Amino acid sequence: MSSPLFVLATIIAKPNHARQVSDAIQLVLAPSRQEEGCYRYDLLQDNSNDHRFVIQEQWQNKAALNAHMQTAHFKALVESIAPLANIDVAELNLLA
Amino acid sequence: MSSPLFVLATIIAKPNHARQVSDAIQLVLAPSRQEEGCYRYDLLQDNSNDHRFVIQEQWQNKAALNAHMQTAHFKALVESIAPLANIDVAELNLLA
Numbered sequence: 001m002s003s004p005l006f007v008l009a010t011i012i013a014k015p016n017h018a019r020q021v022s023d024a025i026q027l028v029l030a031p032s033r034q035e036e037g038c039y040r041y042d043l044l045q046d047n048s049n050d051h052r053f054v055i056q057e058q059w060q061n062k063a064a065l066n067a068h069m070q071t072a073h074f075k076a077l078v079e080s081i082a083p084l085a086n087i088d089v090a091e092l093n094l095l096a
Numbered sequence: 097m098s099s100p101l102f103v104l105a106t107i108i109a110k111p112n113h114a115r116q117v118s119d120a121i122q123l124v125l126a127p128s129r130q131e132e133g134c135y136r137y138d139l140l141q142d143n144s145n146d147h148r149f150v151i152q153e154q155w156q157n158k159a160a161l162n163a164h165m166q167t168a169h170f171k172a173l174v175e176s177i178a179p180l181a182n183i184d185v186a187e188l189n190l191l192a
Contacts, residue, residue, distance in 0.1 A: 006140050008104065008150060026192050044102050044188035054104060054188060056152070092140035092150060096122050 004039060005065055006092040007057035017084040018051045024080045025053065031073045032057075037064025065091070100135060101161055102188040103153035113180040114147045120176045121149065127169045128153075133160025161187070 013021040025043050032041040037060030046052035059065045068074055081087070109117040121139050128137040133156030142148035155161045164170055177183070 006152070008152075022191065029192055043191045045191045047187045047189060052186075053191070054186075056102070056104075090148075090150075091143045093143060095118065095139045095141045095149070096125055 002061040003093060005059045005062055006094065007055070007059065007065065008090045008092065009055040009057065010088045010090075011053045011055070011081065012049075012086045013051040013053070013081075014084055014086075015051070021051075021081050021085050022053060024077055024084075025055065028073045028077045031071070032068060035064070035068055035071070037061065038068070062091075098157040099189060101155045101158055102190065103151070103155065103161065104186045104188065105151040105153065106184045106186075107149045107151070107177065108145075108182045109147040109149070109177075110180055110182075111147070117147075117177050117181050118149060120173055120180075121151065124169045124173045127167070128164060131160070131164055131167070133157065134164065158187075 011021060011025070022043070022045070029041060029043060032038055038057075039060065040056065040058035042056045044054045044056055046054070057065075059068070107117060107121070118139070118141070125137060125139060128134055134153075135156065136152065136154035138152045140150045140152055142150070153161075155164070
């Protein structure tokens with residue numbers, strides 16, 4: 001059985017776009033959490049930088065994550081925030 | 097009741113020091129998880145960079161985190177990996 005896959009998507013909104021970015025991300029939380037193999041999909045905000053967000057995700061495996069990235073709601077999110085933010089996505093495994 | 101506090105500690109080991117850094121972090125996982133108010137304390141490794149680690153933490157509140165940072169095992173960890181890695185710690189709140 002493959003080990004779960006963790007994703008940390010760090011999204012830094014451009015000046016004055018924090019609210020737009022946060023609102024756009026919140027639209028995908030519910031549909032993402034209902035996807036097959038989604039164990040966790042939480043939106044966090046940095047306490048020292050209100051323009052810095054992290055989506056903390058946990059997926060059953062890489063296939064579940066790949067399916068997520070093909071969904072309409074994910075593609076719409078990327079399209080809407082790409083011009084408003086710098087995005088860095090890391091895929092990680094649980095070491096211990 | 098205060099909302100839980102999330103911490104993402106990103107630790108990038110200097111070249112050839114990944115194993116030492118990972119071993120040092122693993123020493124504090126068990127004692128940290130047993131601390132009052134510790135909900136989560138997991139060590140993740142980036143799939144695309146084996147020198148990049150993230151400790152994914154969740155605490156009952158800021159007081160629990162502060163107490164953690166005063167423990168002997170945490171202080172020993174910081175002392176042992178400070179010369180071997182670049183460390184960035186973010187405190188975050190759950191937005192949605």
